[in-house]
Amino acid sequence: MSMIRDLRAVVRPSRPATRKDNGTYDATRDPATPSAVVDCAVYRDGARVDTPGRLTPQEAMRLVRRDGGFAWIGLHEPTGTEFAALAGEFGLHPLAVEDAVTAHQRPKLERYDDTLFTVFKTIHYVEHDRLTANSQVVETGEVMCFTGRDFFITVRHGGQGSLRALRNRLQCDPELLAKGPSAVLHAIADHVVDGYIAVADAMQDDIDEVETEVFSPGRKGTPRGTDAGQIYQLKREVLEFKRAVSPLLRPMQLLSERPMRLIDPDIQKYFRDVADHLARVQEQVVGFDELLNSILQANLAQASVAQNEDMRKITSWAAIIAVPTMVCGVYGMNFKHMPELHWRYGYPVVMCVTVALCLTIHRTLKRNGWL
Numbered sequence: 113m114s115m116i117r118d119l120r121a122v123v124r125p126s127r128p129a130t131r132k133d134n135g136t137y138d139a140t141r142d143p144a145t146p147s148a149v150v151d152c153a154v155y156r157d158g159a160r161v162d163t164p165g166r167l168t169p170q171e172a173m174r175l176v177r178r179d180g181g182f183a184w185i186g187l188h189e190p191t192g193t194e195f196a197a198l199a200g201e202f203g204l205h206p207l208a209v210e211d212a213v214t215a216h217q218r219p220k221l222e223r224y225d226d227t228l229f230t231v232f233k234t235i236h237y238v239e240h241d242r243l244t245a246n247s248q249v250v251e252t253g254e255v256m257c258f259t260g261r262d263f264f265i266t267v268r269h270g271g272q273g274s275l276r277a278l279r280n281r282l283q284c285d286p287e288l289l290a291k292g293p294s295a296v297l298h299a300i301a302d303h304v305v306d307g308y309i310a311v312a313d314a315m316q317d318d319i320d321e322v323e324t325e326v327f328s329p330g331r332k333g334t335p336r337g338t339d340a341g342q343i344y345q346l347k348r349e350v351l352e353f354k355r356a357v358s359p360l361l362r363p364m365q366l367l368s369e370r371p372m373r374l375i376d377p378d379i380q381k382y383f384r385d386v387a388d389h390l391a392r393v394q395e396q397v398v399g400f401d402e403l404l405n406s407i408l409q410a411n412l413a414q415a416s417v418a419q420n421e422d423m424r425k426i427t428s429w430a431a432i433i434a435v436p437t438m439v440c441g442v443y444g445m446n447f448k449h450m451p452e453l454h455w456r457y458g459y460p461v462v463m464c465v466t467v468a469l470c471l472t473i474h475r476t477l478k479r480n481g482w483l
Contacts, residue, residue, distance in 0.1 A: 148190035150268075151279065156181030158286030169198050173263065182262045182293050184279070189215075189269055202263055203227070212256045215269040219356065221363030228259040228374050230297065230363065232304045233356030234270065237314045245341030249318060249349035250311060252356060255304065257297055259374055264293035266300070278303050294375045301364065301386050308357055308393045312400075315353065318346060319400060319407075326411050340411055347404045354397045357390065364390050428477045435469045 152168065154161040154175045161175065172183035187195070192213050199209045205224035211217050211231070222229045234253040243249075253270025266275055278299055282288060288295050322343055367375060368383035375383075439462060443450070451458075477483045 148187045148194045150186040150188050150274070151276065152183070152185045154181050154183050155289050158288065158290035160283055170201055173201060176262050180262075182264060184264045184266075184293075184296060186266045186275060186279070187268070188274075190267060195267075198265070202258070202260065202265065204258060204265075205229070208258065212258075212267045215254050215256075217254065217256070219360035219363065221366055223372075226261060226374070228257075228297070228372070230257040230259065230301075231255075232257070232300065232360065234304055235307055235311045235353060235356055237311045243318055243322065243342050243346060245339060245345050247342075247345060249315065249346060250353055252352060255300060257300060259293045259297050261293075261374065264296045275300065275303075291376045291379055294379045297367075297375075298379050298382055298386070301367070301383065305364075305386050305390050305393065308353075309389065311353065312393050312396045315346075315350065315400060316396075319403060322346060323403070323407055326407055326414070340408065340415075343404060343408045343411060347401070347408065350397060350400045350404060354394075354401065357394050357397050361387065361390055361394055424482045428474075428482045431477070432470050432473050435473065436466050439466050 149169065152166065152172050154163070154167065154172050156179060161179075161181065163171075163175075167175075169183070169185050172185065175181070176183050185198070187198075190198075190213060195209060195213050198204075199206075203225075204227060208222065208224055208227070208229040211229070217231045219233050220229075220231050232255045234255055236251040236253065238248045238251055240247050240249070251270075253268065255275070256267040256269075258265040258267075268274065282296065282299055326343075364383060364387035368380060368387045371377070371380070443462070455461075474483065
């Protein structure tokens, strides 16, 4: 068990401390080669076999069949033609091949004869100065893994999610790589879930910011609210995050609980830790969704309250203005016999009574909170 004791330190030497370090990678296709193969190597006894020049997948498998070990082949967005020869060489099932080429798959775990096909959704947090109704908060990619007895194939889609850094870290621990393809599968699963944790922490900051903005006081201590479009956009991004996290929970539980011939027993127990972390992230994401629902409802309620306040003020001033309007309307009538018309003090008395009535109504409405 000594070779497994430091597994977590190798797979995740340091958890990202800031939102900027959230599990993104640096490599897509090699500009020098038009091939979809990003890296191809043979590992024997946990060490990478040195070979002159770049290996093709067919050459790698010839080495494996001759001298043992396993091949790890990484591809980025292969076409159907590029992947066809590889699928024939490794005996991959046509359904899994179709999923790997077309992408946009739901996270899942499937078994085809002696091959495990696993789909992971990678999540990248998109930095932004201020959340708007059009802000992109998360960007998704995909990593598909074919796990066999003597080979491991990764197919990536999207501009982020390279496994080069992870491959380099694993190559620094030969004892772990000696466990074979299942150790690589665990490392990728653990790395993807670590990325989820970092993104969840960053999204928590965004939600806290929106919540503060919604409930912070505006003029005269009343809630000023925020643009509902911002909250709705953040809710959509949380839903995208949820689609990546929730379907993966069952595959991780299967890998941690059900004995499988392709998964080393010493490695399998570490899938429990991945499943536990994934469950915690899933709870966070569900909580985000519910909290955003409450924030959105509170924001809409505040908008309704503000509209009611405005209507009460308009109604109050209309009631005050109604008094002089009524008096002017009465004296605008063309009657000859109106005593006040010829009374010396009629005008000042009427004006004083009008002002007194307006002040009385204003004071009453203000005391009742309408003004």
